[in-house]
Amino acid sequence: MNATFKDSIAEPSRRAFIKGGVAGGFLLAFHVPVFGGINEPNQPADDTNGKFAPNAFIRIDKAGKTTLVMPQVEMGQGVYTSVAMILAEELDADYSQVTLEHAPPNDKAYGNPTFGIQVTGNSNSIRAFWKPLRTAGASARAMLIQAAAKQWKVDPSGCAASDGKVTHGASNRTLSYAALADAASKETPPKDPPLKDPKQFKLIGKPQKRFDTPSKVDGSAVYGIDAMLPGMKFATIMASPVFGGKVSKVDDTAAKQIPGMQLVIALDDMVAVIGDHFWAAKSGLDALKITWDHGPNATVSNDAIWKHLRDESAKDGVIAKSVGDVKKAFESGEKFHAVYELPFLAHATMEPMNCTVQLKPDGGCEIWLGTQVISRVQQTVAKLLGVSDDKVIVHNHLIGGGFGRRLEPDMALKAVRVAQRLNGEPVKVVWSREEDMRQDVYRPVYRDEISATVSDGKIAGWRYKISGSSVIARWLPPAFQKGIDIDSIDCAVDQPYDFPNLEVQYMRVEPPAVPTGFWRGVGPNNNVFAIECFIDEVAKKLNKDPIAFRKSMLDKGPRFKAVLDLVAQKSAWGQPLGKRVGRGVCLQPAFGSFIATVIEAEVDEQGEVLLRKVNCAVDAGIVVNPDTVVAQLQGGIIFGLTAALYGEVTIDGGRVQQSNFHNYRMLRIDQIPSIDVHIVHSGEAPGGIGETGATAGPPALRNAIFAATGIPLRRLPIDLDVLAGRKQPWV
Amino acid sequence: MSQRQLKINGEDKTVDVPDNMPLLWVLRDVLGMTGTKYGCGIAQCGACTVHLDGRAIRSCQMPVSAVGSRAITTIEGIGKTPTGARIQKAWLDEEVVQCGYCQSGQIMSASALLATTPKPDDADINAAMAGNICRCGTYVRIRAAIKRAAEGEQPT
Amino acid sequence: MGMTQRGRVLRVLLIVVAVLLVAGTAFAIYLRGPGPTDFAGGQKVALAEYKDTNPTSIPASKKSADPIQRGKYLAEAADCLVCHTTPDGQQYAGGFAFTLPFGTIYSTNITPDKETGIGNYTDQDFLAAVHRGVRKDGAWMYPAMPFTSYTYMTDEDALAIKAYLFSLTPVRAPARANTLTFPFNQRWAIGLWSAVFNPNKRFQPDSSKSAEWNRGAYLSEALAHCGECHTPRNIGFALNNRKKFGGGNAGGWLAYNISADKGSGIGNWSDDDVAAYIGHGHANNHGSASGPMGEAVSESLSRLEPEDLRAIVAYVRSVPATSSDLPAQLAPPAPRSHREGFAANARGKQVFEGACMSCHNWDGVADISPYATLTGSRAVNDPSGINVAQIVITGSASWSENGSLNMPAFGQTYSNEEIAEVANYVTARFGTQGSSLTERDVASLRRQSAQ
Numbered sequence A: 001m002n003a004t005f006k007d008s009i010a011e012p013s014r015r016a017f018i019k020g021g022v023a024g025g026f027l028l029a030f031h032v033p034v035f036g037g038i039n040e041p042n043q044p045a046d047d048t049n050g051k052f053a054p055n056a057f058i059r060i061d062k063a064g065k066t067t068l069v070m071p072q073v074e075m076g077q078g079v080y081t082s083v084a085m086i087l088a089e090e091l092d093a094d095y096s097q098v099t100l101e102h103a104p105p106n107d108k109a110y111g112n113p114t115f116g117i118q119v120t121g122n123s124n125s126i127r128a129f130w131k132p133l134r135t136a137g138a139s140a141r142a143m144l145i146q147a148a149a150k151q152w153k154v155d156p157s158g159c160a161a162s163d164g165k166v167t168h169g170a171s172n173r174t175l176s177y178a179a180l181a182d183a184a185s186k187e188t189p190p191k192d193p194p195l196k197d198p199k200q201f202k203l204i205g206k207p208q209k210r211f212d213t214p215s216k217v218d219g220s221a222v223y224g225i226d227a228m229l230p231g232m233k234f235a236t237i238m239a240s241p242v243f244g245g246k247v248s249k250v251d252d253t254a255a256k257q258i259p260g261m262q263l264v265i266a267l268d269d270m271v272a273v274i275g276d277h278f279w280a281a282k283s284g285l286d287a288l289k290i291t292w293d294h295g296p297n298a299t300v301s302n303d304a305i306w307k308h309l310r311d312e313s314a315k316d317g318v319i320a321k322s323v324g325d326v327k328k329a330f331e332s333g334e335k336f337h338a339v340y341e342l343p344f345l346a347h348a349t350m351e352p353m354n355c356t357v358q359l360k361p362d363g364g365c366e367i368w369l370g371t372q373v374i375s376r377v378q379q380t381v382a383k384l385l386g387v388s389d390d391k392v393i394v395h396n397h398l399i400g401g402g403f404g405r406r407l408e409p410d411m412a413l414k415a416v417r418v419a420q421r422l423n424g425e426p427v428k429v430v431w432s433r434e435e436d437m438r439q440d441v442y443r444p445v446y447r448d449e450i451s452a453t454v455s456d457g458k459i460a461g462w463r464y465k466i467s468g469s470s471v472i473a474r475w476l477p478p479a480f481q482k483g484i485d486i487d488s489i490d491c492a493v494d495q496p497y498d499f500p501n502l503e504v505q506y507m508r509v510e511p512p513a514v515p516t517g518f519w520r521g522v523g524p525n526n527n528v529f530a531i532e533c534f535i536d537e538v539a540k541k542l543n544k545d546p547i548a549f550r551k552s553m554l555d556k557g558p559r560f561k562a563v564l565d566l567v568a569q570k571s572a573w574g575q576p577l578g579k580r581v582g583r584g585v586c587l588q589p590a591f592g593s594f595i596a597t598v599i600e601a602e603v604d605e606q607g608e609v610l611l612r613k614v615n616c617a618v619d620a621g622i623v624v625n626p627d628t629v630v631a632q633l634q635g636g637i638i639f640g641l642t643a644a645l646y647g648e649v650t651i652d653g654g655r656v657q658q659s660n661f662h663n664y665r666m667l668r669i670d671q672i673p674s675i676d677v678h679i680v681h682s683g684e685a686p687g688g689i690g691e692t693g694a695t696a697g698p699p700a701l702r703n704a705i706f707a708a709t710g711i712p713l714r715r716l717p718i719d720l721d722v723l724a725g726r727k728q729p730w731v
Numbered sequence B: 001m002s003q004r005q006l007k008i009n010g011e012d013k014t015v016d017v018p019d020n021m022p023l024l025w026v027l028r029d030v031l032g033m034t035g036t037k038y039g040c041g042i043a044q045c046g047a048c049t050v051h052l053d054g055r056a057i058r059s060c061q062m063p064v065s066a067v068g069s070r071a072i073t074t075i076e077g078i079g080k081t082p083t084g085a086r087i088q089k090a091w092l093d094e095e096v097v098q099c100g101y102c103q104s105g106q107i108m109s110a111s112a113l114l115a116t117t118p119k120p121d122d123a124d125i126n127a128a129m130a131g132n133i134c135r136c137g138t139y140v141r142i143r144a145a146i147k148r149a150a151e152g153e154q155p156t
Numbered sequence C: 001m002g003m004t005q006r007g008r009v010l011r012v013l014l015i016v017v018a019v020l021l022v023a024g025t026a027f028a029i030y031l032r033g034p035g036p037t038d039f040a041g042g043q044k045v046a047l048a049e050y051k052d053t054n055p056t057s058i059p060a061s062k063k064s065a066d067p068i069q070r071g072k073y074l075a076e077a078a079d080c081l082v083c084h085t086t087p088d089g090q091q092y093a094g095g096f097a098f099t100l101p102f103g104t105i106y107s108t109n110i111t112p113d114k115e116t117g118i119g120n121y122t123d124q125d126f127l128a129a130v131h132r133g134v135r136k137d138g139a140w141m142y143p144a145m146p147f148t149s150y151t152y153m154t155d156e157d158a159l160a161i162k163a164y165l166f167s168l169t170p171v172r173a174p175a176r177a178n179t180l181t182f183p184f185n186q187r188w189a190i191g192l193w194s195a196v197f198n199p200n201k202r203f204q205p206d207s208s209k210s211a212e213w214n215r216g217a218y219l220s221e222a223l224a225h226c227g228e229c230h231t232p233r234n235i236g237f238a239l240n241n242r243k244k245f246g247g248g249n250a251g252g253w254l255a256y257n258i259s260a261d262k263g264s265g266i267g268n269w270s271d272d273d274v275a276a277y278i279g280h281g282h283a284n285n286h287g288s289a290s291g292p293m294g295e296a297v298s299e300s301l302s303r304l305e306p307e308d309l310r311a312i313v314a315y316v317r318s319v320p321a322t323s324s325d326l327p328a329q330l331a332p333p334a335p336r337s338h339r340e341g342f343a344a345n346a347r348g349k350q351v352f353e354g355a356c357m358s359c360h361n362w363d364g365v366a367d368i369s370p371y372a373t374l375t376g377s378r379a380v381n382d383p384s385g386i387n388v389a390q391i392v393i394t395g396s397a398s399w400s401e402n403g404s405l406n407m408p409a410f411g412q413t414y415s416n417e418e419i420a421e422v423a424n425y426v427t428a429r430f431g432t433q434g435s436s437l438t439e440r441d442v443a444s445l446r447r448q449s450a451q
C-alpha cells in the first residue's frame, strides 16, 4: 500500500509525496473528516449532547473532561498517544487530563484519508492524519478562543490558549475550556485555522508516556479476546485444513463425553464446538472425528507452488515504471543478474483470532473484537446478515498484535455464522493457536529478478521484475489498475538510487490454493530485500565498500546519505571484525521514512547465526513521540529478523504444515542483541514507522552473513545447511 | 467435575470444573480474570504465566486439579507483592509495552525472577525470560526494565 | 568339459554344500537360541493339557463381549494399529514406514478392502500371514511384521482379530513400494530366514508356573511382542533370548533394558511402578513413555484390563537380570538455579531455556505435572542421548491422571545441531553423564524415525 499509488506508477513521485506530506492525487475519493462533524454516525462514540463537539475527534464537556476519539486503533504502535499528542498540541488542551475513546465504525468521519475507509495499516496513521488532526485541534481551539473573546468582548487576536484555558493577556482574564464548552459549540468552525509553527510545539517531539501502558501492565487492559458478556457461550472452530475443503461428516460420539461440551455445529466449510468455556469447546473439537471433503486443493504442495511461480514469472510482466533507455544501457558495461525468493509467512499475532457476537432480534448484531478495519467488519457482517450497516454495532478493542492480520474481517464473519446457529445468546469464538496458524492469510511467496549493468563503477542500467500475489487486487480492487499492484511495486519504482536507466516490471501470480494477505512491511519487505541484497552483491564484485557504493549513487538523496553516515559511524563500520563475523547494511525509503540499518552477525561452523549488534539511523521527518519511533524500530527489526531466520509456512497436501510456536519459531530474548536507534532530527512531514523495522532487518542480516561468509543467500529463511557448507547455495 | 478451592491473589475461590482443565481457562473463562492470556496452549509462549507459591508456571499446562493448596498469583494481584510492584513500575518507566498481549506473562516471569534473584545479570534474565515470546519484539526493553527494577530500592 | 569331469565337480560341490549346510545348521541352531519363555525352565505342555485357567483368549472380565469386541481387544493387545497406520492416515490402512539402513519397508493395508487390503483373505490365508509371515500371494513378509512372535497366537485368537478387522470399513489404500536395496529386496531369502528363526509353534504354557504368569507370557510374547524391541538381536537379526529384555531398539529409538537387572534394568522398580508405566505411560520418578513405547501404551497396553496388566507385570518381572551398559545410578534433581550444576554448552542451554524450561524447570522437576519431570527417567540417564534427541524431534504425548500432556515436536524447525546440543545439555544436566551427539547423529536419527 502506498499513499501515492497513482503517482508512483506515472512518475517517481515518492519523494514528492514525502515532501508534500499527506499529498493529494489519490485514486480513491476520500473525505478528510475535519469539518464533517459527527455526520450522524450510526454509533456515536460518545454522547455529544451538551458538549463542545467541534469535529469527530474532540469532545469537551462542561466539567472540562476532554475526550479525544481515536480514528486509528492501538495495536502496540503507540498511535493513541501520538494522535492524542497531535490533537492536544493544536487544541492546547491540558494533555494530562485528556481521555481517549476508540472510534466507532464510520468511514465518513474516521476514514483513513489514504484509503477512504477506516484502516489502520501501512504505517500511515501519522502520515495520513497529521494534517487533519492538527486542523481539527486548531479549529476547535479557534472556536474556544472566539467564544471567550465574545464573552469578554475583546478581539480574539488578543487571546491565547494553553493547557485547557483561554487567556486574555491585556485584561488578565482566564476561562477554562469547560466554562467555554457551551458557547464554543455555537461557533462556526473556521475554514483555515492557523496551525502552530513547529517551533512552538510543546508536546510534539517530546517523549510522552503512552496512554495504553498502565492498563497493560496490571492486567486490566481489555482485548477482543477478553470480552465478557452475561450468559456468554464459548466456542472454538476448525475450518477445513485443506484450503477450500468442505465438511463431509462429523462423528461426535467421543466429544459428547467431554464435560462442559454443549453443542457441535457443522457448517459447510468448518465445524464449531460450543462449550461452557474454551477448554470444553477445544477438548470437544479435538475429540471430534471430522471427515473432510478436501476438494481440488488436496494435492497442492510447496513444490507445485514454487514451480507455478517460477513458470509464470518467466512470462512478460507489466511495466510499472520506465526511466531512460534501459535497453541501450544493457548494451554495454559489466552485467549482473540475480533472483531472490521469499516464502509464505504467517502473522502469528500474539492474540489469536477471536470475535464475540450477539445476534439481535432486529436481524442485526453486536460485535466485540479488535480490528484494524472496523467499518469493513461492520459492512461485511451487515451484508452477511442482509441488514443495513447501522444494524451492526461494532465495539473495537485493543489489539494483541495486528501486523496486517486484522485487516481482514474473516474472524467476524465466521463468528457470526456460528452465532446464527444459537438462540441469540452471545458467543465468544476463540481460535486455537493451531487454527490461527492454519487459517491465516499468508504473506505471499515472491520471486524477484534483478539485472544491472555497471559503467564507471556505478549502476547504469537496472531491470527489476517482481512476481507474486496481489493482495491489493482482492483487498482494495480499485487500487489494482492495469495489472499493477501498487503495494507490490512500492520501494521498487521509487528506490533510492540514481539509476539513470531503470525498468520495473510487475507480474501478478496467484499461488494455487493459498490465501494471501498484508503482512507487516508489505510490498517494501520484498523489494527492499531484493534490491539491498543485489546492491551488496554488485559492490562485492566491484570490490567496493557497500556503504560507499551506495553513497556514490545517492547524489539526489541527502536524507539517505545522512542516515547512512550516521549509521556507519554508530556501527563502527569499517572497523575490523573477527573471523566469520560481518556487518551488513540496508538502506530503505519505505513508508516515507529514510532509514539505514547495520547489523553485525556471526556465523558459526554449523551455520548457526548469532546476532551481535544492531544500529539503525532514522529520519522520519517530524517525530511526534520519539520514544515510540525507537520502540517501533526495535520491535520491527526483531519481527523482521524472526522471519529472516525462521519464517516459512510450507504447504503439503493443500494444508499448512506449521501449527504453533514450536514449529513456527520466534526469536527469544536470549538471542536479541543490543538494538540502538538513532533519530535524525528533521522538520519534514512525518514518515511512517510501524512497519519499517520489519523491512530493515532481513536484508541487513543477510548482508552481514554475506560479509561474514561470502555466501550470497538469495532465499529466505536463512538456510543453515548452506552456511555450514552442507548444501549448495540456491541460485 | 468436582468442586475445588483455589487461593487466588489471596482470595478463596470455589470452582466446579473438570479435573483436567488447565488453570488458564479456569481463570479466564470461569472466574473472568482475563489478565492472564492465551497464546499457544503448549507452554511455548509464556503469555499464560502465573505464580504458584511464587514460582512462575504456564497455566495453560497446569491441570487445575494439580494446583492443590498452592497459592496462585496472577497479573491482577502481582502489584501487591513488592517485586511485582517494582517490576510494573520499571515497565512503565522503560515504556516496555507495545501491543501488550504478552506482557502479563512477561511481568509474571520477571517478578518471579526478581523474587529469587534480586540482582539478575543477563544470563539470569535469559534463563528466566526466554520462555516468554513477545511478537512485538519488546525484548530489549524487557531486559532494561528488569535491570531497572533490580536497581530500585529493595523492600524493607 | 567331459561327463566325468563334470561329475567330479558336481560331487565336490555337493560335499561343500553339505558341509556348509551342517555348519550352517549348527550355527543357525546356536543363533536361534532359546525360545522366548524358555528362561522359566519348567515343563511346557500343550494348551489343552494345561490344568489351570486357559492363558489365551480374552480376560475373564470380557467373556461376555461379542466376537467383534473380543477381536478388538486382542487386536489392541497385539498392537496392530500403530504399525498399520501412518501418523495422519486412516486406521489400519498401512503405509507406516520402517526405515532400515538398507531401505524403507512400508506396512500394508489390513482393512477388508478387497483390492488393496485383506478383503480376500480366507481364514487360512490370515493364519499363514500371522503365524508364518506368508502373504496370500505366497510371498514372504519382512519380519518388520513380528510373525515370529505372533506365531505363538492361537488360531482362535488370530481369527478373532481377523473378524474384528473384517468388521472395519474397507479403505482403499494401495501399498507403498518398499525401497530396499539388493540383496535385501529378495523376499525369498526371508523363507530361509524363517526356516531358521520362526518356530511356527503355538503358545505352550509352562506347567510349573501360575495361571497369571502364563497369561502374562501369552500376552507379552504372542500379542504385545515386547521382545521385538526390548530384546537385543543377534547377527542373524533374530531375537537373542540369551539376553532377553536386555535392551534393543525400535525405529531410531532405544528400547531400554526391562530385565530384572537392578541397575540398568527395572529390578529396582516396584510392581506398581511397572504397572503404572505400561498402563499409563508414566511412573513417578521413572519418567514417561514416549516414542514407540508411548504409542504402545496409548494404543495397546493402556487398553488392557487391569488383570491383564498385572499378568504382564508378573511375567516381565520374572525375566532374569541381564546387565547392560546403562548407568546403574540415576542422577538426583539438578540445582534449581541455572547457574549451578552443569553449566557448559551455551547452545544447548539456550535451546533449553527457550523451549524446554517452561515445563521442565532448571532442576528437572516439573511443577505442572510429574509427567514432565525429567529426574529419574532412563532417557536423560542414557549417555547416548538418543531418546532425548528423539523426543525433542518428535515430541511426545502422555496420559496423566489429569488428562493428556503433550510435548510438541521440535524437529521441524530446530536444527540438527540445536537438537544435538540440547540433548547433550539435558543428559549432562539431568542425567549421570552427558551425551555427545553431533549434528550428523541427529540427521541419522531423523532418518531412522522418519515417517
Ligand code: FES
Pocket: B037, B038, B039, B040, B041, B042, B043, B044, B045, B046, B047, B048, B049, B058, B059, B060, B061
Ligand atoms: S499459552 Fe501457555 S505458554 Fe503459551
Ligand code: FES
Pocket: A076, A350, A400, A401, B097, B098, B099, B100, B101, B102, B103, B133, B134, B135, B136, B137, B138
Ligand atoms: S507487546 Fe505485543 S506481543 Fe509483546
